[in-house]
Amino acid sequence: MTKTIRDESTASAYWGAVNTFCALQDVHVIADAPVGCYNLVGAAVMDYTDAIPYLENFTPTSLTEKEIASSGSSESVISVIEKLGDTEKQMILVSSAESEMIGSDHEKMLQHRYPDIRFFASNSLGSNEWQGRDRALAWLYENFDDTKPAEIEPGAVSIIGPSYGCFNSPSDLAELKRLIIGCGASIKHVYPFESNLHDISGLKNSEVIVVMYKEYGKTLADLLGRPVLQAPFGLGETEQFIKNLGSLTGNQAQAKAFFIEEKHTTLQPLWDLWRGPQSEWFPTIRFGVAADRTYAEGLAKFLGKEMGMQCLFSHDSAETDNNELREELSTTQPQFMFGRIVDKIYLAELDAKTRFIPAGFPGPIVRRALGTPFMGHSGAVYIIQEIVNALYDTLFTFLPITKKSMDDSLPARKILWTKEANALLKTIVAKAPFISQISFGRELKKKAETLATKQGKDTVTPDLLQMLK
Incomplete structure (x- = not known):
């Protein structure tokens, strides 16, 4: 039976x-892609995920039904190349899922007519984005x-990735550079960002290579x-990174x-x-993560093993089953959820008391400021700062604020609870994040008694509580 992929x-x-x-x-990409599809890559998705400007070095072939159904895409590719004309940039033609489905392979055509233009078969139908980047x-x-x-x-370090x-890339890159320079080394290249095409030849002249992400670049x-x-995450990894970099570059004393x-x-x-x-509060905090492998493993190790918080789950979003994750959230709600927009939607569906912290794409979130790192020492401080501030914000909900509502007009009366209803209430409350269990239980109890009053009952039974779940 075919498995349905959710979100x-x-x-x-x-x-x-x-x-x-x-x-x-110094690269210009020609995408062998249908009308409209290229917009997802060229503009919309990037704008919604990290405020990346429209890509000026990107041109689509804009395939239509005619090319896909009969004639193929060679003529469209040739037309785009001719329109672009002479350019100082290296042109790279990239296949899309649609061009691959109709068997478009422009390697021989380019060698014959445009030998300076290269063709990259993306294998879009069989590989995910991290495999494609790698x-x-x-x-x-x-x-x-x-x-x-x-x-x-000597002392030259290049960063790949x-x-x-990529989520939070500018800030984490800034922290990585800070650590490298602090150890007495110098930054040679940041590839591909901040680089030209042929800088790839200079990477091998570096004394050390730092791979920024676990998903690709190795x-x-x-x-x-x-x-x-x-690239390090948390305290232990960062300490070891500094020691290793100092040793490899001959800067042990400075490191x-x-x-x-x-x-x-x-x-x-942090201290x-x-x-x-x-x-x-730290030992009482229960958290979950659904993000790219670098962040999923990094947060689990730092917050769980180093800071002593309770990691309920940590999922690599490239492999996780979102149906199972959604069910997991419904049965065990973390106090903090580091994740994507889909995880925020799941929590909203459950009316969960979980505090959501963006930790991956997709999501309408901008991470361009350099002061929001997750990696390194600065990242450790930033993450803990965010958690503590969120805890203070949670405590605000415990304040005895009186709110006027229609329910205030209901006559005050003594509402009893059956033994079974009390047991169910405890079970439901236990699933809520620890620090918010008091307010959550108080709110749920009030709702149950209000519902009982509206129905003319003087006792809360399990069936009334089930109606509120």
């Missing part, structure tokens, strides 16, 4: 390839590396033949001094929060 949050390899190639300043980066190296022997520059459509890093470090300084500066707010009365 798919990972795009195809076509999207991943376009978001990777278009991040290069293949695109490796393909760029295989096609545009100068093949010269590496000439290692940042591109369009294939290219391995091809370069240089020591590779993974050690930088780490000591970090504990007295960047991390000081203050840990020693303060807020820390008593």
Whole structure:
């Protein structure tokens, strides 16, 4: 039986390839895609996910039913190439799911007519966006590396990964650069973002390569033949990252001094929060994560293992079954949910008391400011700050604020509760986030007694509570 995919949050390899190639300043992408489809990549989705401007280095072939049903897309590709004319940018033709379905393969045509233009078969029908990004980066190296022997520059570090459509990329990149420079190293390239196409030849001259995301970039890093470090998340990983980078670049003393300084500066707010009365809440906090693998694993490790909070679940959004996740939220509601817009919708459907914190795309959320990192030491402080502020906000709901409503006109009367109703109330309340259980239980009890009064009853029974669920 075919399995229905609910609220798919990972795009195809076509999207991943376009978001990777278009991040290069001297590349122009031609998308062999139908009318309208390219808008999702070229404008709408990016605008709604991270305020990325319209891509000026992107042109579609705008396939119609005629090309898809009979003639094929070669003529459309040729027409677009001729209209673009001579350009200093490297043109890359990328296939879409639709062009792949009709068997469009322009490799031979381009070699014959336009040998300077390259064709990238995105495998949009078989791969997701992270696999597409990973293949695109490796393909760029295989096609545009100068093949010269590496000439290692002492202390030079290159970062692989940042591109369009990655959650929180600008801020996490800024934190990663801060850590690298603090260790006494220098930034050679940030690829593909902040780079030109042929900068890929210079990556192998770096003393160390840092891969920013776990989802992709490792294939290219391995091809370069240089020591590779993974961008850190939380306290332990960041400490080890600083030590390893110092050792690999010969800057052990500066890296050690930088780490000591970090504990007295960047991390000081974290220690203050840990020693303060807020820390008593940390063991009671139950949280869940549904995000890209980098953030799902990073948040689970930092908040769960390092800060002692209770991780109910941590899902890689590229693999998770959203039907099962929705059911999981209905039975066990976390106090904090780090996720995507679909997770926020599930919580709203359940009228959950969970506090939602954006941690992945898709979602109408902008993450362009440099002061909202999740990675590194600054990320650890920012995340804990957000959680503590949300806890204070939750406590605000405990204030005895009197609200005038139509229910106030109902006559005051003593409402009894059956033993079974009380037991059910405790079961329902136990599923709510710990810190909000008191207010949630009080609110649910009031609703049940109000309903009983409206129905002319003097006792709350389990069936009345079931009506409120």
